[in-house]
Each structure stands twice: as C-alpha cells, then as structure tokens.
Amino acid sequence: MSSRFFLLALVLLVSVVLNGCANYSASHEYYKARPEAKLEIPPGLDRPVEKLDMALPKVVDGNTTYSSYRGDCKQESSTLKMADQQNLSVVREGNFIWLQADANPEQLWEPTRNFLKHKGFSLAQDDDELGILESNWFEYQEDSHTLRDKYRLRFEYGKIVGSSEIYLSLRSELLSGDQWQPRDVDVELEIEMLKRLGLYLGDSEVEFSELTTAxxxxxxxxxxxxxxxxxxxxxxxxxxxxxxxxxxxxxxxxxxxxxxxxxxxxxxxxxxxxxxxxxxxxxxxxxxxxxxxxxxxxxxxxxxxxxxxxxxxxxxxxxxxxxxxxxxxxxxxxxxxxxxx
Known part of the structure; x- marks a missing residue:
C-alpha cells in the first residue's frame, strides 16, 4: 500500500515539474517578444536622429492655389536633402530638359521619391526597373479655373560613368465644363521643378545651362x-x-x-x-x-x-x-x- 502511494506521489510530482517547465518556456518566449527598452545614452553623446524618409507629405486638396503650389525654391526644407550631393545642373536643349548629377540612378531614386511625396504628390507609377516615377494628377485653382498637373521622371545613366540624367515631363489640363482639356506644356515650370529637385537633393545652388545645337x-x-x-x-x-x-x-x-x-x-x-x-x-x-x-x-x-x-x-x-x-x-x-x- 505504501509503495503504491509512493508511486502515485512520484507521478504527481513529475507532472507538476513538467507543467512548470512548459509554463516557463512559454513565458520566456513571451518576454523575448517584448520590445527592448532604449539604452541610456552616456553623458556627452546625443541620441541618433530618427530617419526622415517616412515623414508625412504635405496635405494637398483641390483648393490648393497655384502660387502655393509653385512656392519659392529658397523655402524648401534643408532637413530632407540628401547629404553633400554636388554637381547638379539643369540642362535645356530646345524643348528637352533634364537634370544632370554626379551620382548613379540607384543613389538618386529614393531621395527623388521622397521629393515628390514632400511636394504633396502621390505616385501612380513607381518602377525602379524601368526607372520611372510618375505622379497622380494634382489639382489646383488659378484665376477661378480648375487645373491639374502630373509629372513623370525618368532616370537614365549619364554619358560619364557614375553620373545620371533625370528627365522630367509635365502634362497639364484645364477643366472645361465637365471635361478635362490638354494645355500647352509649360517648359518654364518643368525647369523650375528640376531646379527644386536639385536643391532638394543637396546642392545649395543648381546651375542652369542651355545647349545651342544645330x-x-x-x-x-x-x-x-x-x-x-x-x-x-x-x-x-x-x-x-x-x-x-x-x-x-x-x-x-x-x-x-x-x-x-x-x-x-x-x-x-x-x-x-x-x-x-x-x-x-x-x-x-x-x-x-x-x-x-x-x-x-x-x-x-x-x-x-x-x-x-x-x-x-x-x-x-x-x-x-x-x-x-x-x-x-x-x-x-x-x-x-x-x-x-
């Protein structure tokens, strides 16, 4: 009788120990999944600045005015620029306009995406294999008219190794009745947008050159x-x-x-x-x-x-x-x- 009682007690003891181990294991995994607290920063050191590429874009609606849309190039935020990007210039050859940069397209892709978002544009096409970024239509008011613009940016490798050419094309339409009608391309606005992009990418000054060809x-x-x-x-x-x-x-x-x-x-x-x-x-x-x-x-x-x-x-x-x-x-x-x- 005593041996049977001892055997029963031993079985109960083993089951309790095993159950406790199982609970400890689950509890251990749970604590591992909890986020770690941020480390204390030693005196004299600053905590690293959070990345800014996830900053929310400016809110845009159909009542945005043309003047606020174009803005002033000098008012662009310098905190979002790509660091130390130099030798950026806008080149015009007839009606063909592009931004030249001493950087590969891969280096410029993400900052250019951020530029469009920072300007309030959402993306209709975002294809790094084709090298094309295209915005959705942007509506604004000008002289009691409703207009809309959309931009397409195309990335090409430059003639010099390690350089890029970014081509920008603008489509603009005017609302007439309930139909959108195409407008003539505003070449000056294309140039201005490329200059803005150059400023955003990091240069304090973007040169402009006009090629004269036969x-x-x-x-x-x-x-x-x-x-x-x-x-x-x-x-x-x-x-x-x-x-x-x-x-x-x-x-x-x-x-x-x-x-x-x-x-x-x-x-x-x-x-x-x-x-x-x-x-x-x-x-x-x-x-x-x-x-x-x-x-x-x-x-x-x-x-x-x-x-x-x-x-x-x-x-x-x-x-x-x-x-x-x-x-x-x-x-x-x-x-x-x-x-x-």
Whole structure:
C-alpha cells in the first residue's frame, strides 16, 4: 500500500515539474517578444536622429492655389536633402530638359521619391526597373479655373560613368465644363521643378545651362506597306534614342520597355481622338468603358544607325513587322513635329 502511494506521489510530482517547465518556456518566449527598452545614452553623446524618409507629405486638396503650389525654391526644407550631393545642373536643349548629377540612378531614386511625396504628390507609377516615377494628377485653382498637373521622371545613366540624367515631363489640363482639356506644356515650370529637385537633393545652388545645337533635320519616309514608315534624324544613335523617348513622353504617352542594346523600345500611345469620339457616342456623355477611356496602341520603335551622324527610327507592331496603318502615320507625324522643335 505504501509503495503504491509512493508511486502515485512520484507521478504527481513529475507532472507538476513538467507543467512548470512548459509554463516557463512559454513565458520566456513571451518576454523575448517584448520590445527592448532604449539604452541610456552616456553623458556627452546625443541620441541618433530618427530617419526622415517616412515623414508625412504635405496635405494637398483641390483648393490648393497655384502660387502655393509653385512656392519659392529658397523655402524648401534643408532637413530632407540628401547629404553633400554636388554637381547638379539643369540642362535645356530646345524643348528637352533634364537634370544632370554626379551620382548613379540607384543613389538618386529614393531621395527623388521622397521629393515628390514632400511636394504633396502621390505616385501612380513607381518602377525602379524601368526607372520611372510618375505622379497622380494634382489639382489646383488659378484665376477661378480648375487645373491639374502630373509629372513623370525618368532616370537614365549619364554619358560619364557614375553620373545620371533625370528627365522630367509635365502634362497639364484645364477643366472645361465637365471635361478635362490638354494645355500647352509649360517648359518654364518643368525647369523650375528640376531646379527644386536639385536643391532638394543637396546642392545649395543648381546651375542652369542651355545647349545651342544645330537645327534637327527630320524627314518622314513612307515606303508603303512593305517598307513601312521611317524617320531619318541627323543625330547619332545615343542622342536620337534620348530625344525620341523624351518626345514620346512629352506628348503624354508612355515608354514601357527600353532595350538600348537591341536598339528598340516598346511604347504605349494614347489616342485622344478615339477617346473623344467614344465620349460623344456614350449615352451619358462622360460615362466610358475602361477600353474607351484608354484608347491606346502599343508599338515597337526600332533604331537603325545609318552613319555616325544619322539615325533612322521605324515604327512596327509588337511582332517586329513594319506597319503603315493610319494610327502609325499619326504617331510618326507627331514624333516628326516634336523632334523638329
């Protein structure tokens, strides 16, 4: 009897010990998960400043005025700038404008994102693989009119190793009735925004230079259905590549893929006339289906080096076959006009 009692007591004792160990283990994990208290800072040392890249952007609404939107470059906050970034300059060549910097695109990407957020813009496109940042529309009031702007920033490696070129394109629209109508591009505002970006990135002064180059000669060649459409431009390949992308973006279209080593790009072109027709034919005028709202076409633009000072660009379908469709002719005519300016 006593041995049976002793055995029962031993079993109870073991179960109590095991249960206590289990509770200790769970409790130990719980305390490990608790946040550690911040260490005390020794005398004479300051606590590190918290990162500022998560600062909330300025609040923006449709009642923002144009003057407060543009502001004064000198009033930009210096606490959010990228430290010690030097040799930033805005360059203009005709209607083509870009920011040159002695830094790789990878170094400039995050500070530029923060710049847009700091200015109150939300991002519609944030693609570091394509090197494109694009804002959503920004509405503001000017002289009792409602306007809206959106910006696209494209990052390219510069001609010098370790440098970058940031291209900015602005789209601006005016509200007429219940429809948005495109406005002429404000080149001066594009320049101002790039200067602001340069100031934000860290330079106390952003230089501005205007390149004077020979007039660009552009000739449109229509070789029929077999030969397709081609633009012959009196620039080398690198300059033609850069200018063509900028021309596409300035007209409100999008370069989706850039394969510079294979000398072609894929671009998405919006057809405003088709969208307008769809709007008129819609039973409620402003009610459009998604396909009507975005009447677009995707094309392949290929570059051919004719000699060191001449390049030809050709419009093709996505399979690489030449096309002489009505829409293709419109696109090439638009490029001819923009590249000639």
């Amino acid at each position: 007039d660009t000669e552009v000739s449109l060649q229509d070789r029929g259905k077999k030969g397709g459409l081609g633009l012959i431009i009196n620039h080398n390949f690198n300059d033609t590549w850069r200018r063509t992308i900028q021309a596409i973006e300035k007209s409100g279209n999008t370069v989706e893929e850039r394969l510079v080593n294979q000398r072609f790009l894929i671009a998405r072109f919006e057809d405003e006339s088709e969208a307008a027709k769809a709007r008129k034919s819609s039973w409620m005028g402003s009610v459009l289906t998604p396909s009507q709202k975005h009447a677009v076409g995707r094309y392949r633009i290929e570059f051919f080096i004719l000699d060191e000072n001449r390049t030809e660009i050709q419009i093709q379908n996505l399979q690489g076959k030449v096309t002489s469709s009505k829409r293709a002719k419109q696109i090439m005519s638009q490029l001819e006009q923009t590249l000639s300016e």
